[in-house]
Amino acid sequence: MYDVDNIFEFKVPEVLKYFTGGWFGYDKEGFPMWLDPFGKCDIKGILRSATKDECRKAKIQDIEEGFEHLCVEQSKKLNKRIDQIVVVYDMGDFGWKHLSWRPGVDAFLELVRMFEANYPETLRKIIVVNAPRLFPIAYNIVKPFMAEATVHKVAILGKNFKDTILEFIDTDQLPVSFGGTRTDPDGDIYCKSRVFQGGEVPEKFYKTIEQSELENLTPATVKSGTSLQVECEVTLPNSAIRWSFSTVGDDLGFGVYKRTKQGKQKVADMEEVIANRRVNCHMVPEDGTIGCKTTGIYIVRFDNSYSWLKNKKVYYDVEVLEPDIDYPNPSSSQTNIVSMGDGATEGDNTS
Numbered sequence: 001m002y003d004v005d006n007i008f009e010f011k012v013p014e015v016l017k018y019f020t021g022g023w024f025g026y027d028k029e030g031f032p033m034w035l036d037p038f039g040k041c042d043i044k045g046i047l048r049s050a051t052k053d054e055c056r057k058a059k060i061q062d063i064e065e066g067f068e069h070l071c072v073e074q075s076k077k078l079n080k081r082i083d084q085i086v087v088v089y090d091m092g093d094f095g096w097k098h099l100s101w102r103p104g105v106d107a108f109l110e111l112v113r114m115f116e117a118n119y120p121e122t123l124r125k126i127i128v129v130n131a132p133r134l135f136p137i138a139y140n141i142v143k144p145f146m147a148e149a150t151v152h153k154v155a156i157l158g159k160n161f162k163d164t165i166l167e168f169i170d171t172d173q174l175p176v177s178f179g180g181t182r183t184d185p186d187g188d189i190y191c192k193s194r195v196f197q198g199g200e201v202p203e204k205f206y207k208t209i210e211q212s213e214l215e216n217l218t219p220a221t222v223k224s225g226t227s228l229q230v231e232c233e234v235t236l237p238n239s240a241i242r243w244s245f246s247t248v249g250d251d252l253g254f255g256v257y258k259r260t261k262q263g264k265q266k267v268a269d270m271e272e273v274i275a276n277r278r279v280n281c282h283m284v285p286e287d288g289t290i291g292c293k294t295t296g297i298y299i300v301r302f303d304n305s306y307s308w309l310k311n312k313k314v315y316y317d318v319e320v321l322e323p324d325i326d327y328p329n330p331s332s333s334q335t336n337i338v339s340m341g342d343g344a345t346e347g348d349n350t351s
Contacts, residue, residue: 007057007060007061007064008061008064010057010058010061012054012057012058012061013049013050013054013058014205015046015049015050015201015205016046016050016054016055016058017196018041018042018045018046018196018198018199018201019041019046019055019058019059019196019198020036020037020038020040020041020195020196020197020198021034021035021036021037021038021062021195021196022034022035022036022194022195022196023035023062023065023066023070023194024173024174024175024182024191024194024195025169025172025173025174025180025182026074026173027086027124027125027168027169027173028168028169028170029124030074030077030078030080030082031071031074031082031084031085031086031124032066032070032071032074032082032085032086033085033086033087033088033169033173034062034066034085034086034087034088035088035090035174035175035178035195036087036088036089036090036195037090037092037093037177037190037195037197037198038089038090038091038094039090039091039092039093039094039095039098039130039132040093040197040198040199041098041198042198042199042200042201043098043101043104043107043108044097044101044103044104045200045201045202045205045206046201047103047104047107048201048205048206048207049201049205049206049207050205052107052110055107055111056110056111056114059111060114063115063119066085067083067085067119067122070085071083071084071085083122084121084122084123084124085122085123085124086123086124086125086126086127086168086169087123087125087126087127088126088127088128088129088165088169088178089126089127089128089129090129090130090177090178091128091129091130091131091132091135092129092130092132094130094132094134094135094138095132095134096134096240096288096289096290096291097289098138099134099137099138099141099240099242099289099321100242100243100244100287100288100289101244101287102242102244102287102317102319103244105141108142109141109142109145112142112145112146113145116145116146116147116150120147121149123150123153124153125153125154125155125168126150126153126154126155127154127155127157127165127168128154128155128156128157129157129161129165129178129179130157130158130159130161131156131157131158134240134291135156136238136323136324137238137239137240137321137322137323137324139156139324140321140322140323140324140325141321143324161179162179165178165179166179175189175190175191175195176189176190177189177190177191214246214315216317217244217245217246217315217316217317218315218316218317219313219314219315220302220313220314220315220316221311221312221313221314222252222302222303222304222311222312222314223304223311224304224307224308224309224310224311225304225305225307225308226304226305227253227267227301227302227303227304227305228301228302228304228314229267229299229300229301229302230299230300230301230302230316230318231297231298231299232297232298232299232300232318232319232320233296233297233298233320234292234294234295234296234297234298234320235295235322236295236322236323236325237292237293237294237295238291238292238293238323239291239292239295239320239321239322239323240289240290240291240292240320240321241256241289241290241292241298241300241318241319241320241321242287242288242289242317242318242319242320242321243286243287243288243289243300243316243317243318244285244286244287244316244317245281245285245286245287245302245314245315245316245317246281246282246285246286246314246315246316247281247282247312247313247314247315248282248313248315249282249312249313250282250307250310250312251278251279251280251281251282252278252279252281252282252302252303252304252312252314253276253277253278253279253301253302253303253304253305253306254274254276254277254278254279254281254286254300254301254302254303255267255272255273255274255275255276255277255301255303256273256274256290256298256299256300256301257270257271257272257273257298257299257301258270258271258273258296258297258298258299259271259296259297259298259299267299267301270299273290273298274290276301276303278306281314289321300318302314302316
């Protein structure tokens with residue numbers, strides 16, 4: 001299906017240099033490591049510039065490099081079987097922008113499914129560092145697609161991660177940015193020559209938005225002088241609401257509100273969460289996410305009340321994202337450390 005036998009013949013498009021990560025060093029037992037500053041990845045820019053197939057092949061090429069080259073070389077060097085890898089994700093720059101665009105999240109989940117299906121039991125450990133307060137929501141999205149054995153190999157660390165990560169990896173095997181001592185020859189602490197840092201994809205790489213991008217969205221007509229209200233029930237604190245929408249031909253008003261009482265209620269009497277504004281969603285698809293600290297009924301409103309002549313065709317997706325209920329409370333004054341492998345929980349005393 002993925003033509004792995006010929007994967008190294010695939011020429012990676014220039015734009016995919018904006019994918020984050022790279023092979024760098026080994027853990028204390030000699031297993032190769034993939035270091036990935038994933039929070040710096042502009043997944044929206046990448047997917048607007050390359051096809052999913054190109055992205056998939058580029059990632060398979062990276063994976064095969066680890067197993068077919070690095071693991072083989074290490075097995076010969078250490079005279080023992082090396083057939084697993086360690087993955088370290090730096091989530092320091094991870095934010096709502098990564099969760100707000102559903103096609104990007106879906107593309108990442110597809111890669112997770114592909115890895116679990118084709119490379120079972122090849123992960124030695126996954127270490128997440130600089131996990132932000134919204135990480136419980138992200139983890140709750142990804143965890144169902146991970147095998148139970150994989151989940152138990154995940155260690156989630158906060159900002160003060162360095163002492164813990166050095167239990168698994170020696171300092172001379174990590175860049176300074178990951179808690180080690182290595183730098184590039186020019187002194188760069190991120191070792192950018194080997195660990196790609198991502199960054200915003202220039203618009204020169206963007207391709208025309210295809211109609212196919214709207215296929216998985218719900219179509220609706222917002223008649224002139226009216227609005228479309230999408231009700232979202234938030235049942236868990238610290239959840240989030242994510243939206244994506246586009247229109248054909250004209251702009252549209254958009255806002256988010258919260259009901260202050262049960263039953264029907266006018267928008268003017270609701271709590272304003274995001275003030276209504278007109279957006280050029282006919283030119284660029286609009287997407288976003290907002291955190292919901294409290295439970296209740298939230299209303300995502302598509303507003304065409306200002307137009308008395310034109311109906312508006314909108315394609316939208318709105319959903320509630322819930323945090324992982326087993327994850328430490330993100331409202332705590334601490335950014336917790338959770339070692340899924342041994343069940344240990346420890347605070348890192350950061351606020």
